[in-house]
Amino acid sequence: MSYRRRKLPKLKPGEITVDKHDSNEKTIFGFWVYLMTDLLMFAALFATYAVLRSNTFGGPAQRDIFNGLLVLAETIILLTSSFTTGLGMLALARQDKNKVVMWFGTTFILGLSFLVLEISEFWHLIVEGNSFQRSAFLSSFFTLVGTHGLHIVFGLVWMIILLIRVNSRGLTPGNIRKLTSLSLFWHFLDIVWIFIFTIVYLLGAAR
Amino acid sequence: MKNFKALISYVVGFILSLLLTIAAYLFAVKHLLVGSGLIFTIVTMAIIQLYVQLIFFLHLGQGLGAKSKLWVFLFTVLAIAVVVGGSLWIMSNLNYNMTPQDVNNYLMEQNGGF
Numbered sequence: 001m002s003y004r005r006r007k008l009p010k011l012k013p014g015e016i017t018v019d020k021h022d023s024n025e026k027t028i029f030g031f032w033v034y035l036m037t038d039l040l041m042f043a044a045l046f047a048t049y050a051v052l053r054s055n056t057f058g059g060p061a062q063r064d065i066f067n068g069l070l071v072l073a074e075t076i077i078l079l080t081s082s083f084t085t086g087l088g089m090l091a092l093a094r095q096d097k098n099k100v101v102m103w104f105g106t107t108f109i110l111g112l113s114f115l116v117l118e119i120s121e122f123w124h125l126i127v128e129g130n131s132f133q134r135s136a137f138l139s140s141f142f143t144l145v146g147t148h149g150l151h152i153v154f155g156l157v158w159m160i161i162l163l164i165r166v167n168s169r170g171l172t173p174g175n176i177r178k179l180t181s182l183s184l185f186w187h188f189l190d191i192v193w194i195f196i197f198t199i200v201y202l203l204g205a206a207r
Numbered sequence: 208m209k210n211f212k213a214l215i216s217y218v219v220g221f222i223l224s225l226l227l228t229i230a231a232y233l234f235a236v237k238h239l240l241v242g243s244g245l246i247f248t249i250v251t252m253a254i255i256q257l258y259v260q261l262i263f264f265l266h267l268g269q270g271l272g273a274k275s276k277l278w279v280f281l282f283t284v285l286a287i288a289v290v291v292g293g294s295l296w297i298m299s300n301l302n303y304n305m306t307p308q309d310v311n312n313y314l315m316e317q318n319g320g321f
Binding site: 037050051057087187205 | 213217231234256317
């Protein structure tokens with residue numbers, strides 16, 4: 001759905017027409033299918049982690065590197081950012097451009113704080129000699145949590161570019177569609193994090 | 208009015224998720240339960256939170272095209288069950304089926320198992 005005016009092709013009688021709304025629905029559905037395939041990739045990484053979890057090769061296990069408050073802070077920050085995305089979508093439904101920029105801007109700042117906490121967690125592990133090269137457990141840990149972090153990075157880059165576009169061009173149909181996809185992406189990342197929080201951190205600490 | 212309903216949906220989802228997160232954290236860190244009871248409780252809370260966020264944040268099963276989204280999701284859940292469950296099942300049996308006992312003992316001593 002381009003915001004520019006364009007000539008529509010002449011249709012023969014009986015040919016199917018695609019209106020704006022229908023095309024939007026298709027894009028969102030396609031994006032949903034992409035998210036589900038991404039979920040499958042995370043499932044494979046979770047399976048790898050579950051299989052290699054106890055292969056610590058004399059190095060630390062999850063309970064030895066567990067920093068409870070840091071992980072709880074990361075979780076609550078990401079959950080709040082998922083909530084502010086929702087508030088941004090409500091502002092989008094009201095066509096309130098300033099509120100959209102405000103809520104997605106809040107989401108961006110929360111996402112960035114999450115990323116900073118995660119990088120500091122990784123940095124401490126690497127400095128202490130517990131990098132991904134230390135053991136099979138740490139390799140699978142860094143791969144699973146790092147892949148999620150990489151998704152957060154892409155989400156943040158996408159968000160900042162989109163915010164600049166919304167600011168300069170307003171809530172065009174194209175921007176509305178992209179904001180909707182982005183909000184799905186962000187809720188999805190929070191759901192993946194629930195399982196990282198539970199399976200990697202909490203169950204690791206409980207054992 | 209429709210907007211107000213949606214706002215309530217996000218607020219309820221947020222509060223429920225927050226409560227579930229903190230409860231699961233306290234169960235694990237304060238060791239309120241032990242062994243399989245603890246594992247069962249924490250995993251159940253994660254699954255409840257998945258459900259809460261799917262309904263209140265992602266609005267799964269509502270709006271246009273909801274049915275096809277739901278089917279794709281359910282198929283993905285099936286595929287995940289096969290990938291994760293199958294991997295764990297095969298890998299946990301591989302030790303007992305494939306490795307001679309003395310090698311297994313050696314590995315257990317060296318790095319705590321396969």
